Amino acid sequence: MSEILSVKNIDVFYEDLQVLRRVNLEVKDKELVLVLGSNGAGKSTLLKTISGLLHPTTGQVHFLGKRIDRLSPCELVRLGIGYVPTEKGLFPLMSVTENLEMGTYIAKARKNKEERLRFVHRLFPVLKQRRNQLACTLSGGEQQMLAVARALMTSPKLLMLDEPSFGLAPKLVLELFKAIKQINLEGTAILIVEQNVRQTLSIADRTYVLENGNIILEGASSEAAAKNPLVKKAYLGM
């Protein structure tokens, strides 16, 4: 497996505050990679940087062999990076169908629109039932599904999810993670940042742990991560 995303030594600042320090990370083709970290560890910043919403002051990000750390989000979606931000990942005053349609705004995705639509309807049948409803009238779980589906419509090669389980009931979390694993099995590489450890550890191929902007555990297999004393203590409560 070749690596599709590589993050090398990036420093990222929010105004004057340094959020990420010398962070390294890579995602290989068809891999499901998890980044664990508590609140404020810099998880969201990491994903925002990869998706082009923020730019590193030092270091580089490469995607499919191309340097991307100076590109904008609208260029990156064309290269194949899909990103689902925490909450608010949709257009509240548009219908479910329109939200999905906007996922195919880029020409490349518009060609596969029908096929993609069938794919996300198969993953999340509830979106088909709710297709004419405004996005803001959906339940929290349905909104999260729609946000993921919207990103999938762009035909990403790498899908990034920022705390997809945020604010969802445990049963819904399970359902969502099943769908995420399914997306991964069908060939999309996934980078997921989470606080919800148990379910994500079980589906991830490799795990990183991010603390105060530093990677403190790098790319261990998930079994190894689960046995790591640090992860056990901080995230599994053992």
Next chain:
Amino acid sequence: MIVEILLDGIAFGLMLSLLGVGVTLIFGLGEILNLAHGEFAVICAILAWVLMGAGAGTVLSIVLSLVIVGLIGVVIERFLLFPVYRAKGETRILMGIFVTLGLSLAVHSYLVNTLPTAQFSVRLPVTNIVVGGVILRPSSLATAAISVSVLMLLAFFLKKTYVGKAIRTVAQNETVAQLCGVNPANFRTLIFAIGAVMAGLAGILYGLIATVTPSVGFDLTIYALIVAIVGGVRNVYGTILSGIILGIVHSVSSFFFGTYISLVIFLVAVILIILLRPEGILGEKG
């Protein structure tokens, strides 16, 4: 008699809607409250007056001036508002107010000083139409028909086309719009140009029922802002509705109480609506 007053009111109101919709869209996409909006109406009307004076036909002059005002809109958005968009939140709103207020003052003083005698008005070559004893003024009919067509076209554009939907995504969630591949800067420019052209058209239509002079820009800006805010400042349909309602209030009160008192009544109506629905007629709470 009441039918005639209502028709005049609706026509005037639709013209206000054309003005207000631009303010709503520009604010919705870029959080800039365009205090120079009325000046675009004036620029367009005065431009048409200049072209007509130079011997161009009325229709050609109007079409040309609409195109030119759109291009002016593009240039102003790209060069004058570009630094404003780099600011965020409250700073952006304040900067937008200062920059567009400055622009409005500059345009106003320039036009008033260089073309003090300019006055644009169009008299339609048609006499009053009488239907069942009701006198229908052709100027009001034309204003209403043109405004309704343009507003319907705009609604169709926003609702059904990919570009229109992209504009709505920028207004609703700019981050996710970018993640879909939409470049907000391009759509801000586009919507500013559309707003400028619609204001320009409102200026031309104003010339059917009144005389547009270089000094009316402030008044038109105030009308545009009021209509947009009463409508719920991010809601296009609310703005259209509030334009119509306020237009009717304006013409009914001017007929019964005269123009001076009618302005007072107009503003009282505005205050009442805002007191009853602070978020605007169709605006959302919170």
